[in-house]
Amino acid sequence: MKTLLSSFICCLLFFDTSAKDGYGLWLDYSPVENPQLKTQIDPLFSGFFFFGESPTYDVIRKELDIAGQKMLGKTPIYSKERLAQSKVWLGTREQLSQVLGLQQQVDIRDLGEDGFWMGPIDFQGKTYFTIVGNRPIGVLYGVFDWLKTIQTGAFDPRLQKSDSPKVRLRMLNHWDNLDRTVERGYAGFSIWDWHKLPGYIDPRYIDYARANASIGINAVSLTNVNANARILTTDFMKKAKVLADIFRPYGIKVFLTARFSAPIEIGGLKTADPLDPEVIAFWKNKTDEMYSFIPDFGGYLVKANSEGQPGPHEYQRNHAEGANVLADALAPHDGILIWRAFVYSHELDEDRHKHANLEFEPLDGKFRENVIIQVKNGAIDFMPREPFHPLFGAVKSTNLGIEFQITQEYLGQATQLVFLAPMWEEVLRSRTYRPTSASTVAGIIDGSDSGQKLTLMAGVSNIGTDRNWTGHLFGQANWYAFGRQAWDHSLTSAQIADEWIKMTFGQKPEVLSKINEILLGSHEAAVNYMMPLGLHHIMGWDHHYGPGPWVTGGRPDWTALYYHQADSMGIGFDRTASGSDALGQYAPELVNAYADPNQIPEKYLLWFHHLPWDFEMKSGKTLWEEIGLHYDQGVKTARKMKESWSSLESEIDPERFDHVRQLLAVQVSEAEWWRNSCLLYFQTFAKRPFPEEIEQPEGDLEYYKSLRFPTAPGIRPRW
């Protein structure tokens, strides 16, 4: 026993010194400690039987190898015959048709192409734990779900469970440039090493695919929407093909961004006019070539006529004409064209908030069937909090997908712990009142309210070369949450947090409850110390790091002043009928509710209203006082998060503990910096004292304004 124990300690030491750097994500598969669970699981790993073969089954075996070794110290045994030795059955509905009941087969069929069922099957006097999908990928999803029940201590051998995703395309958008810089990337650089492809395959590509498949992500766009046409050259197709081959058994399709001017840049044409026959032929030939390398290529993602990107407007064509030429090239291959709605004209003539609706509503019904319009969750730009985008519910015959930003451009970047699931949940559950009075954003994008068949939830990736993938270890929770919400938007943030914590840090009650509280309070804290009560777009110039309510110069709609409109009279952007009337783009129910500053939820107050500093809030305090209280509350919550984490020192391995400890200290100082500089700045207009009950903002406004951050990461590339 003594030798056993010392060997086990040796084992743990080895493990601890090498593995707790966060690389393993939620798939680190901690050893199963609960003896009862171990007793239940261990025999299952001695008899996996596959009803057939598939490259996806090969990767399932790889995953079971890893999980078995890490959770049980055991190499799984794959049975060659179906009955005597086998304990776990895996295969498609069709492969298992002889052992499934008829009703069961119908039920499983109805789960759709990505669904799965798992549970015990009694057959000839023996019980087999069975995982079935309609396709091999469904089996993989089922296996990951089953492994999760072990990781979270929820496994029950009598468990019966079926699940299927609500959205067809669950997609990551990488804003990765070909030189490996990442626009708005805060986790190092691009994991795509284009130079070494196709000759060298980084093992990380495989772990990336594993992680995505484990949460149901089935599409990835590899390149920045501010696109480089070179990705569509033959050399780069050969490189992308290698990635597509790696991702295929994991059920992940590759998309690429298409630069609208590619016909000129790499096609040698004089125009990119979408109605020009040579341009049409360019896109057709280019796309045919792409499919010769990647037969299941997903399609193109396009940002056009936005922020300097080329597009159809140069040729007096509209977005539908621009999108359809690419869509037509893709259609014979069942490819999909995703066209972004994040557009606003360069010559500013009114509230930027309204532009997407003004441009896209008139085009409703004009896009091909294989086009999806990808709409950001809000009308401005991934602010810490935005009301949902008014395009949701405004069109009837256009496929709409939603785009969230997982990377924390406006939510703390490289250094802050901000769990985004509550924000996404808030958006998805927002009522649009269109097409029906019960409609929600989620119901539109999953088709249940809108009727659309082609559905999409996209997230701008927060993944980079940092060892832990996401820079901040807790950025992993956002990647995880995005996948889970894209799969099933009815999951709550709390449920998702609970899963992630258990898979990442284990199941100790104290760890679970404290980290849960940290996660679930973090978004509201960030909104409070950055942009409370509907304030928006008051961050630093260009790099967007830290506060910049004083930012002026250049395009008005790239300044802070344009958005907060602070003056001696008050603060906020009047988007009611007396102002820009952006509010008028929403359903009448919302217009009615939001037009009145006393009725609108206060979290959106200054988004839609310009109000006097002494405006009376629901609390009875003035607007000025409430602004101060919110900023101060944000700082206090950040400090509490830091203290709460510190109390877990004995429960978390030193490397991850210290990583998060250091970053929470930075977060507190950044929260104080936001509070102090915003309040000092707004005070120059409000000319009122700070509420007595808050910690008085410290420092010198001129000092804060003088700060420069030349090495802030993630700046947009410049051509």
Add this chain to the structure above:
Amino acid sequence: MKTLLSSFICCLLFFDTSAKDGYGLWLDYSPVENPQLKTQIDPLFSGFFFFGESPTYDVIRKELDIAGQKMLGKTPIYSKERLAQSKVWLGTREQLSQVLGLQQQVDIRDLGEDGFWMGPIDFQGKTYFTIVGNRPIGVLYGVFDWLKTIQTGAFDPRLQKSDSPKVRLRMLNHWDNLDRTVERGYAGFSIWDWHKLPGYIDPRYIDYARANASIGINAVSLTNVNANARILTTDFMKKAKVLADIFRPYGIKVFLTARFSAPIEIGGLKTADPLDPEVIAFWKNKTDEMYSFIPDFGGYLVKANSEGQPGPHEYQRNHAEGANVLADALAPHDGILIWRAFVYSHELDEDRHKHANLEFEPLDGKFRENVIIQVKNGAIDFMPREPFHPLFGAVKSTNLGIEFQITQEYLGQATQLVFLAPMWEEVLRSRTYRPTSASTVAGIIDGSDSGQKLTLMAGVSNIGTDRNWTGHLFGQANWYAFGRQAWDHSLTSAQIADEWIKMTFGQKPEVLSKINEILLGSHEAAVNYMMPLGLHHIMGWDHHYGPGPWVTGGRPDWTALYYHQADSMGIGFDRTASGSDALGQYAPELVNAYADPNQIPEKYLLWFHHLPWDFEMKSGKTLWEEIGLHYDQGVKTARKMKESWSSLESEIDPERFDHVRQLLAVQVSEAEWWRNSCLLYFQTFAKRPFPEEIEQPEGDLEYYKSLRFPTAPGIRPRW
């Protein structure tokens, strides 16, 4: 026994799945398998006693913790008292003066500030294994050396060993930009995360310091010689201070690159004239400020008046006047000014080979005592093979340091296994015949021939964010070899290879012999398939990736044609008296030997001579035939390296095996690409058939010339 075994397998599995990604470098401390060695070592780890305290002793304890756990599965015990429990004594000569003999103390003192002695000491009837330095850092060096004896199976408890470095500054030069790109970096991006400093300390900084200290590196310049003045602002000093604090206990001093025009760019002055009183004051104040943050700051490294960098020539001042203003600012703090000799005027008026000597010889004796002129190993630019730089031996009263390039800009970049130690060894042992007929390059830079006290060997770092630090796993061997050669240039490449292989891959004879052969033959192979027989500078434009003998356009001395001079008559650069007479800058002994194409070592033939295609070589074959044979031989050796590695599949862990396997396949195809395109290109001048006995070059020259590599890494930043 069964449970013990299964636990041990569990342990190995854990270990294998997580630790073999190369992050551990040569400090991965494999478990000691030899039972006799284990018996000898194990008790020592139960009783370390330090004769005093020092931050360096704290990091020694950390290292012993890691080594003990990894090699023995054991946490070391640090004894509180000197006698009863202790087994290993550690401390400085002064601290151990009561237990060391008088002669022993004298001997140790003579080892200098970085030397150490280790061996058994008998005291009051008991034997203590003892490691002594003159300073705590000497103890650290001794501990690393002792651990190496364990790692390589060479430990002998009766061992007595003393060692000390031959060169005072053993330095890495990082060409890292503040935005984390790395000029000529092929291992990802800069490990310095300036944005997150000073708030966040990446644990990698500590592992970097450990690795450097373990091979005796004691100075690092953090920033690119194509410098950004911003590194000298207060904000960045605060960041650099954090790194300096981490490195200090490891004996590593921080240097920074100083942009000569910094007085204008960050000082608000109108001039950077080194004789201007305001400029003098700027450098003094700036330097004083630096030392207020980093009291042991090493000094500045400057590239001036070279490749577009600003310098004293703009003000009609010479290099000495430029260097001395910075040296004077550093002198009160014992700082050192390192000034690069890699200069060549923008208006080309003669052979670039001669420029450094033309500029620096007249300044001999004019530099301050705390200035070192850092000279590249050869006069052109880190070519696959160069004769030593003619400045070595040409000056008498100037401190000269040597600069090697560890990063493989011209030697295979990200994808090739090329062990550089043989190349460096060749340079260091080259006879300069000055100041004495027995002088060598090594004797000049270590002071033994030149008499200089301030000595330096610098290497341009090959370190980046890639998990294994160096991109190619075998890049680690070059980092290791550089440190070892800087410590002791009398070590042979074979000795160094032997150490590194054992520490990295273990001691199996087959592994050792095959990898040794691969390493030691790899440099000659690369020379053969890239630039044999003295050919040079015929690589791709700008990114320097792959062959480009056809490169023309722009500055003549940045083209290939300028260097190979191929025409219908022959090939090679005539640098004898009938040509540029660059040869005349060497000692007469070399001039005599090299002026005759029949006497000069053939490896330098085309470096110094333009010769007809039918020139008869020592083999009796023509020059044209020998060129073909060399290119072909290079390809064949690369293939043999690949085959030899493949035969080790069962001996190497899968992750590292496959990493190297993939890259060797790329290397073979790149070698073929070099051979085919260079031979096809030169054939257009030679108009002769290829030798029959070689594999005939394949492909179409126009195709090779059309290749473009827009994502080749490591391009110089552009301002």
